[in-house]
Amino acid sequence: MRKSFGVIASILLCFCLISGTIGLPSAQARSSVSAIDWNAELQHVDGFGGSGAFHKAGSIMRLPEPVRTKILDMIFSQEKGIGITIVRNMVGDGGTWGSKEYDGPTDTIEPEPGVFVWDDPEWETKKNNFDKYQIWFMNEAKKRGVTTFMSTVWSPPAWMKTNNSVLGKGNGKLKPEHYQDFADYLAEYVLGYKKHFDLDISYISIANEPGLAPNYSGCVWTPEEMNLFIRDYLGPTFKARNVPAKIVMPEDMSFSEEYALPALNDPVTVNYIDVVAAHAYGIGTDVPAFPVSAEKGKTIWQTEYMNQGAERQTYENNTITDALRYANLIGNMFDITGISAYFWWWPAANNGADGSDLIRLANDGSNQAIKPTENGLFRVFKRYYAFGNYSRFVRPGYVMIGAEKHPVDDVMITAYKDPNTGNFAIVAINNSTAKRKITFELNHFPDRVKEVVPYRTSPNENLKKLDYVKVSGNSFTVDLRGSSVTTFIPKAFELPALEDMKDVFSTYEAEENDGQSKGLVTHKDDAGKSHLANVRNGDYIKYGNVNFADGSANGTVEKRQILSMNAHVASLHGGTIEVRLDDPEDGKVVGTMTVPTLNDPGRWVTVSTMIDTNPEDGAYGFHDMYLVFKGKSKEQLFYVDAFTFGDGIESP
Template sequence: MTPRRSIDVRRKHSRALAIGSGLALVVGGGAASSAGTEPGHEPDDRPISVVNWNDERQTVDGFGGSFAFHKAGSIQRLDEPIRTRILDMIFNRDNGIGMDIVRVMVGDGGLGEWGDDVYDGPTDTIMPEPGELVWDQPDWDEKKDDFDRYQIWLMNEAKKRGVDTFVASAWSPPAWMKENASVTGGGDGPNRLRDDMYQEYADYLAEYVLGYEEHFDIEIDYISPANEPDFSGGYSSSLWTPEELNEFVRDYLAPTFDERDVPAQILLGEAIEFSDEYVRPALNDPDTVDDVDVVAAHAYAGLVDDATAPDPDEWTTSNDLGKTIWQTEYMNQGAPQDRIFENNTITDGLRYANVIGNMIEMVDLNAYFWWWPASNSGADGSNLIRLMNDGSPQSGNPTETGEYRTFKRYYTFGNYSRFIEPGDVAIGTDARPADDVLVTAYKDPGTGEFAIVAVNNADDDRAIRFDLDGFPSDLDSVVPYRTSASENLWKQEDVDVVDGTLDVKLRGSSVTTFVPQEAELPDLPRVRDVFSTYPAEENDGMSRGLKIRDDGDGGAMLTNIRHGTHVEYANVNFADGSAAGFLDQKGELRMHARVAPMRGGTIEVRLDDPRNGPVVGELDVPAADDPHACARPWAGWCPSEWITVSTDIDTDPDDGAYGFHDMYLVFENHPRANLKMFNLDAVEFSD
């Protein structure tokens, strides 16, 4: 993503905000915000999405994430109050995105090879030797507190925050059950369960569920016998065929669970590709089909339409049977994906908003999971929140530093997970009322509360009318929550419902969730970050005399900039000062400003105080050849005069752009020259 192109895209958004769009541009105390609509002031030919209250579809089970491979430990090791803040950001609905489901890893105990080092296993196994359960050992009381400590701690913290659904997936049976005597793809022989160990493995999973309830007071609600049965690699894995999974569930796992009154339901599939291929033999077997409670898959393959939509034909069997469908793991995977700055911005956030909405709308998805909600991973792509550390996790046991990076996909995921509760029902919509717009809707049958999620993939704003068919008659207004290039799930002004219709203007490149006032949640903390744009008109405070004006071409800009004036952007999270997540790019950060030169000058980037705060960057704005050519935007602006200027940002941990700071753009020229210096459209960061 080049700096010029990305700012130009934001420019389109700002133009649509400023004039003739049905949005009120409110400027007070230097801050600008956009209301959702002016009902009745727009033409009636706008696209319409009928949202049908009585067209009930699938029940939503929730939104979740995994904490496998010790990643819960990277949260536990944080000092307070950061530890609680991260947990709340994941599970709390008031100041986070309200995840409902936790996915953990059934421990395998290790004994595999990873490179030149012995792979000691990502979690402890309940049965390190045949027939030897850890809680039957004489020293269990001494070992108990240390057993699977990270995941158990995380599940208990999630329970404190209202989570009551836990899924346990097995990456591999213990090594002593495998043909290759390894939990990984190493060793001698095939990476698979031995034929004579099917019953042993069924008993193992039963003991896991029963033992976690007895010894840790944790109820495992769903058990998955095989994570990615179509993959064998250098970490815990085990190969299965679809027919073998059917045999195992039909002849061993389900009968064992029935015989031993194991309360967990069986989740089957979890193959790499988003389809029910690995579950079809079980679904087509009359002796197995009723034992499969959830059909699950990952989404690393099988998506179409720029990898944002499922193929409905791959889910015909499950849909025809009315089976519950979960997508249980997905992320940005591997270089160069993890190294692309754009994959942390609204571009990436929109992609996952489309993936979630399309799966719900096209294949009746019931639950959606991210991979690691928060972790100290070696790159940015695998998490919603990245916990910064002092080295690569692959190089040993890095120490978390306390800083964290929150990506746009965290917020767009939250546009669903924060407002749609387990037990809500998806309801019918005209899902694609206009090009590049996706609409899904949900209701709580018991309370009458609802959520409408609208994704606008277009660069420009889109006027949309929602025809709320059959909605409660006393509905007067809704509350929008929006994620865009510059906003992070921020609450907007209420929008009136008039005669059962809701007229809105969807901001370009945004995800907006509309809920009734009785379902209103607090605004999230107004945190900004290096992955957001900073429109000049959306500042948090500005000097007397500065003005927000129409640029004459459909946009808004900051004008009347003179020496010594400034604008403020509050609560910016610079994290560890990096734009990209790889160690070789640590501390590398650039800023770009889109300006229209007149007399020219300097933009100082200061932290915490506009006069005495440390200067972490300076952007030099040249003087225009004719300083008067574009000095009167209200008389006709000349957009060809917009240019982009850039600077490196000092990210020193002691006095640079590191951690949280208020950021000031201070405008400097000659102290005695009280002349207009330039006009400002927006600033943004990049790697």
């Protein structure tokens, strides 16, 4: 048996998580207070976004039904998913990425000077294939209520650039003699997409990461060049031609306003800029302010981020640890930076590693650079649900309002309201592994709120809708579960529970199951941690609708279809734990954990097994999962605390 330090650390972290419950306070408990003031209005909210750029919308479009509709609903539907409200597109440049044989070029509206695609006499027969993935994606978003579309330029067409290529190589720049051509190009893009596709492009960003010269589509700009282009060309052109799209800049790779300062400090340019946007790559725990943008009254967006780099492609970076990281980052950006919108990179896509997506579309194992092939399976990471703790409830048109952010050091509170309806959302993050009792005071709220509805993401819950919490005297008190993100909204505006879809990135608390044998009882240890006791031969617990996807805990190539399972137990007479699929007696056994005889109920140990993930009858796709307990003794076999998955304890 070979265990890595990372796997052991992950297991220890999962098993040390202490569960709390939402409920009313006990007489002995003392709560900390977060006062939330309805009248303390801060910035407006534009929404939460994601992209289908680089043909990644095609990953979803190629899916068979009903999976395709399910994924689209999970992305865009507020009722059935996390309700993303902004789509970020790529302005096609005519260049290629990946394989010409499969994906072809990113379509440009002006393939050569002065020639637009819709001037072609055969345009009506050709337009259905023009930019087909992104246009399909936008239309599917529209069906689910999305009205905000942002389009970003990675590169102008090659003929406009110094290197005659859409790639960033050689520090390719826009030629000064083509500044007006490029301004007209962007105006035509917005007006043409409305005329020919009935799509309203709400925002145009002139450059993606302008300080970078990548080996894919890109264009290098200095801050001074961006200022000049917007001031003397793009701004006047949009004004003269009544282009309705708002101007976004600079979308620098680093989360800073530095690249925008020349434009913001120019008395002419500043009036053309609507949104100051930046990406968050390289950001740590310190979130910066954008003081000049705020002083100038500009809207601020974070428009791209993901888990980038080999060190971020691990199993641990798809669990609650990662979810809490992003929940804190989003809350801090709203509070400290004053953002109005937060974007993930690809909400769902077929990729070579897990870090790019909220939902990873599994593939058939072929060379995805040559021909991406989705197999209809998908992996949902914990960050999807934590992102949804904001995006599903904090909607366009909301306003952030003042709240006591840290009633205790390891808890963060932010709050948002709909000034038109009286709806609101309070997002509470508990970074401690122990529960925290918090009282929320609702000051100056317009109507007397009688009950709130909590929706919680925790180690073993995925945006789970919980029981109502009563509000008394304009306040309510709850125990925030350890390592959790909980969103509270008024009962009058409650949303339905999401489908109970489990995954291999969660902790499975033994006592919080979907069904169990008679006779099993819940006990608590001296620290108040719950576990199942009275386990005897033949007993079992059930977890329904577990998504094993392609049987991988870690999506990287070297870890493909490797899955292990761990149980945290205290042994009496010992025995085994069988992992069965779909039936406790006749279901396929895909793993067996041996619990040694220790006769020591106070000694907790971890036992493990590799899981059979073969596509025919193994842990592959969706299954009900049964943990069946076996042993020779008629007495109690062991206590069971929790189960976790991992990316391998031995060579498969």
